[in-house]
Amino acid sequence: MKIKRIGVAAIALAAAGALTLSGCTAGTPSSTEGASSSAVITTNGSEPQNPLIPTNTNETGGSKITESIFAGLVYYDAKGAPHNDVAESIETDDSQTYTIKIRDGLKFTNGEPVDANSFVDAWNYGAALDNAQLNSYFFEGIEGFSYDENVAELPGLKVVDDTTFTVKLTQPESDFPLRLGYTAFKPLPASAFDDLAAFGENPVGNGPYMLDGEGAWKHNEKIDLVVNPDYDGPLKPVNGGLSIVFYATQEASYADLQGGNVDVLDQIPTGALASYESEFEGRSVNQAFAGIQTFTVPSRLPHFSDEEGKLRLAALSKAINREEITDVIFEGTRSPAHDFTAPVIDGYSEDIKGADVLEFDADAAKDLWAQADAISPWSGTFQIGYNADGGHGPWVDAVANQLKNNLGIDASGAPYPTFAEFRTAITDRTIQTAFRTGWQADYPALYNFLGPIYGTGAGSNDGDYSNPEVDSLLDEGLSETDLDAANEKFQQVQEILFEDLPAIPLWYYNVNGAWSESVDNVEYGWNSVPLYYQITKSE
Amino acid sequence: MPSNTNTRPDQQHYVAPIEETPLVAIDSVKTDGKPSNLWIDAWHDVRKRPMFWISSALILLVIVVALAPGLFTQVPPNNDCQLANSNGGPAGGHPLGYTKQGCDIYSRIIHGTSTSLSVGIIVTVLVAVLGIVFGSFAGFYGGWIDAVLSRLGDIFFSIPYILAAVVIMSVFSQYASVWVISLAIGIFAWPATARVLRAEILRVKNADFVMAATALGVSRFRILLRHVLPNSIAPVIVITTISLASAIVAEATLSFLGVGLPSSTMSWGNDISAAQTDLRSAPQVLILPSIALSVTVLSFIMLGEVIRDALDPKARAER
């Protein structure tokens, strides 16, 4: 019921080594690197919302599966750094034209070769308007892409030979290679296009795992994956397979971990957040990953434009005690935000100029609010919209209570019964209150937290924020070929954002997970999903 | 009045004066008195029972709390909620402690009474009225009336109440939400009552006293109202008194699913639903509003029990 947007998020898991050591208990043979077993790992998942086609899979339920059965050009390690998998090399001179060579002799599990066409055809399919793929916007940057007419073959994609193809972008984008680990960029075998509906039900991939025969996807129940014997990339599994059980609620999955019916969880229900780390001591994780919770006050709301709006936004931000909410409501499973991105991203900094607006200071907040009242007096209730089917109620209420107590105004949450209704009100701009927003990175780069949200007219700019200075800095950063130089530009963007507060950062998401005594070497990777291939299980 | 029927001297056999015989009871029909009335009889019976007065007093108390919460607590229920007090125990001026959000539990229970009681009563009345009208007409008249009314009930009953709640809550979101949520719960619950009553009427309408009334030329509708309905109403009373509780709890379940009242509206159901996550670490936050709910429901069930007993002439005759 909770829609969790997935993306290529990276996670640095400093404690992973320590966890593996203390995870061993008497009677459980200690795992040794590379030792493989045939035991099947049971883990949590949810019924995929869409057929299992990479360009149409954009939520956690489906992508946990597509990530396991398809191997992309690159993969991300636990720290979010990209490494080649299918790709042999990705080269460019100008950050605009990329030459991609893939490894020779790779096969899909049905015996078809993985070649340049496997990628180009899959990407063309994903980008074409007529196919209306949910991930089509990932191909936006490729030359010839259009939302207005159907382009069957992008002129920017050219097959050079069986193992080489080139990608030409409409403008230089230095972080393009970083994106290639995302689900949308996986290859498809030629036979997939004969009947994509049937393929989505029984997909054939080239990844570390493959479906356990026809009909392995038991809808609403589970999907069984076995090791793909032909896969010889860096993610070679050391276990016998994956059984992903679809849970309707987090509570059910946690009860199953307690009852010994599941091995590895990457979610913990609210009720257990306080106790899971002691209950599964040495077998749990609570670590930030590439996601941030914010709320947006659109400047079209009365009292929130111009100078008055800036004062009020700063007052709201300073009136929220992030520390207290993350401690009490989330039991320490969120970390107070210090910027607009996430701490696991390369280039992250806690001390950007202006970041002190995120520090709790009730007196300063009251003062700022009074200054704004001097411009135009406030009346009415400050409301934060949220979807009631996603478990956001408690923190929205807590924020509202703090605003009430610290600013002396009326404040409350404004729940929408369903996610669809909430998102529709935001998309068609009919929402007349502030609303919760959040971002989980598609790929581990600062730009991904800024460009798609705060650029003028950008896809997810739900607050219609526009600042020409921000736009030009974003463009400059993108065309820098040096990553540090690019990040410097992006941090300048954040300095402006701290003044304008187009969204008010609240806290970073953590991955909360736990595992049973029978598994070892559990590490959580990008997008908070466990690195299943390296988990060992005693039999 | 002095007797005027003295024994005559020539009288052969002694005949007791009519006043001295039990026959006087038969002859002296009070023609000016009110006819015996089931409801009045019930009232005479009911007011002799302590159970009636206890439950009535409790219900009265709950109603007073609902109407004038200010008499019972000075603490505003929704202001000054401090996370520092989260799930805290009793403290000075806060006899029952605090919720997860750090709000005063006692005050929230007092202020939530009106919402919860309203939901309970509106739903119960809705269910009882619709259920009695549809059920009695369908059962008593039978034929096409039964067909139409019963199938209508089937349609309503087949609609998943969550769907109904989502739709009704969204479409009417700008109106008074207590009424809306009561409508959402009640409009799909009445077919149960209707079917039970219909079944009971099917049974009762063949009883001898109904045939007697028909033979005496009493109109059909009057028979239904005066004879059949009172004799079939017992299960309806049982169901409706319990449905009062079910309605209040259903509101909590809807909150749990995210389609209930907004959390800014105080209600027991909302508080129970919100406390569910900390069920194991702070059970009192959930149990306290549940107790308020139980006591309210208990008093209504007791009252229903007394009334049901009083309405049942056979049960009364036994005592």
Next chain:
Amino acid sequence: MAGYIVRRVLQAIPVLLGTTFLIYFMVFAMPGDPIVALFGDKTPPPQVIEQLRARYHFDQPFIVQYFIFLGNIFRGDLGVAFSGQPVSEILGATFPVTLRLAALAVFFEMVAGISVGLISGLRKGGIFDASALVMSLILISLPIFVVAFVAQFIFGIQLAWFRTTVGSGAPIQDLILPAIVLATISFAQISRLTRASVIDTEGQDFVRTAASKGLPRTRIVPVHILRNSLIPVVTYLAVDFGTLMVGATVTEGIFNVPGVGRTLYQAIIRGEGPTVVAFVTIMVLIYLVVNLLVDLLYAVLDPRIRYAK
């Protein structure tokens, strides 16, 4: 009798049309665009939304959508869910599971409710009666999710008598605990109804006649009292069976039962009209059949009830 059954079966047709129309209208009236929701917290390009809306006929007026759906049904095509799975397949997978769960729950509440109600009624005002009232009160004052979480924790995790959630294929032994939890909802209703009905029947002349004839209690209670008290109880059980087929959303979620309640809830939240309507259509059918059976059962329980008019 046969004529009565035929009439009832024919009545199903307008009921089905009415229900599908009503449901389709409700799903349509649900605010929010299901296509927008497919994109999560990100805002999709409007052109892609339009494409997808056209694919699922969301761009058509309500009445057109309804007739497209109806037309497909007559061709035996119930449509396809967003996940690409045919709706008919979803129905085939989920209904048997929920049917088992509901039957089991009704069985539990029948056994527990009727026996507790019978004893309470026979010993009205006694200690058993009072404690039965208190117990049923506790159960109805707790929302189902509380009962479910507590039962799962105690019997699933602490005592490990049952599997914490329902395993693949939903075997009967895994369904016992959720069925007991479901049975607690209506336990109060069934036991109170039985009790009231038993008290009522006990005062009837035929019971006194039977007693004065010298019949033993062991015969009077089951044959004369219980049988004649069952009509409202049986009616309520049938109603409850219907409710359980539709409304086990919360319990199915907590115990991860791959049944109707959970799947239907997802479909409602996601705005998948055809799936919702298909589900409800089957539900109406089940409900109509159950009600017909119950009406026929009345005649068995009380020979005075006649239908052949």
